[in-house]
Amino acid sequence: MTSFTARRYDSGEPVRIALQNGRITDVEPIWTREPLEDWPWVAPAFFDLQINGYGGVWFADEKLTVEQVLEVLAGYRTHGVGRLFPTLITSSRKALEHGFRTVRAACEKEAWADRMVAGCHLEGPYISDQDGPRGAHPVQHVRPCDWSEFEALNAASGGRIRLVTVAAEAVGAAEFIRRASDAGILVALGHQAADAAQIRAAVDAGARLSTHLGNGAAGMLKRHPNFLWDQLADDRLIPSVISDGHHLPDAVLKTFVAAKSPERVVITCDASGLAGMPPGVYPTAFGPFEVVDDGRIVVAGQRTLLAGSALTTEVCVGHMVKATGVTLGQACDMAGRIPLRLCGLDAPRLIAGAAADLVLFGFEAGAGKLTIDKLMTA
Numbered sequence: 001m002t003s004f005t006a007r008r009y010d011s012g013e014p015v016r017i018a019l020q021n022g023r024i025t026d027v028e029p030i031w032t033r034e035p036l037e038d039w040p041w042v043a044p045a046f047f048d049l050q051i052n053g054y055g056g057v058w059f060a061d062e063k064l065t066v067e068q069v070l071e072v073l074a075g076y077r078t079h080g081v082g083r084l085f086p087t088l089i090t091s092s093r094k095a096l097e098h099g100f101r102t103v104r105a106a107c108e109k110e111a112w113a114d115r116m117v118a119g120c121h122l123e124g125p126y127i128s129d130q131d132g133p134r135g136a137h138p139v140q141h142v143r144p145c146d147w148s149e150f151e152a153l154n155a156a157s158g159g160r161i162r163l164v165t166v167a168a169e170a171v172g173a174a175e176f177i178r179r180a181s182d183a184g185i186l187v188a189l190g191h192q193a194a195d196a197a198q199i200r201a202a203v204d205a206g207a208r209l210s211t212h213l214g215n216g217a218a219g220m221l222k223r224h225p226n227f228l229w230d231q232l233a234d235d236r237l238i239p240s241v242i243s244d245g246h247h248l249p250d251a252v253l254k255t256f257v258a259a260k261s262p263e264r265v266v267i268t269c270d271a272s273g274l275a276g277m278p279p280g281v282y283p284t285a286f287g288p289f290e291v292v293d294d295g296r297i298v299v300a301g302q303r304t305l306l307a308g309s310a311l312t313t314e315v316c317v318g319h320m321v322k323a324t325g326v327t328l329g330q331a332c333d334m335a336g337r338i339p340l341r342l343c344g345l346d347a348p349r350l351i352a353g354a355a356a357d358l359v360l361f362g363f364e365a366g367a368g369k370l371t372i373d374k375l376m377t378a
């Protein structure tokens with residue numbers, strides 16, 4: 001049995017946590033004279049439902065290898081991420097099948113990888129073909145909803161696809177969403193230019209998440225109606241937000257959180273395959289992308305079309321606190337318990353009997369900066 005002391009992420013209370021055989025066996029409040037400022041915080045390990053790759057590796061690369069999948073996964077452990085959804089964006093069927101097959105092979109090779117891959121996220125290819133809503137997804141691979149293709153991709157993944165992002169206005173969307181929801185797969189709306197009726201029909205059919213709300217959107221929107229209001233106002237939809245400080249202005253982030261409540265917002269970093277790379281222009285399967293020295297990743301040759309984040313989940317958790325005034329506990333749950341529950345997965349708490357998937361970290365509240373000390377997984 002091992003034990004350690006830390007401050008609970010949700011209450012700030014100092015506790016001693018005992019672990020045995022991958023489980024929490026005790027969480028005991030302790031009294032101390034020590035100043036708590038120097039104590040690490042402890043929270044359930046982070047979960048991110050949208051990770052595209054890392055260090056120059058994309059899950060959607062048609063040459064992806066098992067070793068690369070394992071490298072990307074191991075990289076996220078240093079960022080406090082205990083579980084994640086490898087995310088494959090709009091690509092050819094061949095590339096998508098290869099990507100899912102390779103993720104599956106990595107999970108079948110290593111038990112730790114199988115546990116870390118809580119599912120897979122297919123973002124596209126059934127999205128808008130318009131510039132703006134489409135974001136950095138390659139237009140030549142955008143296509144109408146195709147349930148039989150989706151089933152083939154899910155089979156390639158070993159049944160791991162737990163989340164699919166589609167545009168509400170994509171051809172065949174309502175029927176596709178109904179089938180996916182019936183199969184227990186979470187459907188998100190994103191990369192769309194849908195109107196109110198299309199969004200309502202998609203939510204009626206079962207869509208429950210808005211993928212990176214406020215991004216993957218037209219640069220110019222009519223003041224109202226527009227798809228932001230429609231998604232904010234529908235209480236059945238929970239938004240994911242990229243709270244990295246670049247994708248959304250703080251005022252937008254704060255407004256989204258206020259509209260939905262801190263209990264109904266999901267943080268994702270949407271990390272690009274170029275996350276972790278130094279500034280420069282890189283060829284990718286989706287065209288040339290540029291890592292800018294301020295940390296943004298853009299479609300090369302311009303500065304407004306972002307192409308995923310260079311920053312990782314823990315950065316987004318820290319920035320969420322600074323930008324919106326939610327508590328550290330609420331922000332951690334946005335990158336843990338809230339999306340896990342939404343995806344129908346086990347969401348461990350800091351109680352005896354729970355899986356010992358824990359992250360220890362330091363937090364500078366004024367700067368919104370979270371620094372990972374250690375990740376423990378059961």
Ligand SMILES: [Zn+2]
Pocket residue numbers: 123135190191212216
């Ligand atoms: Zn996207």
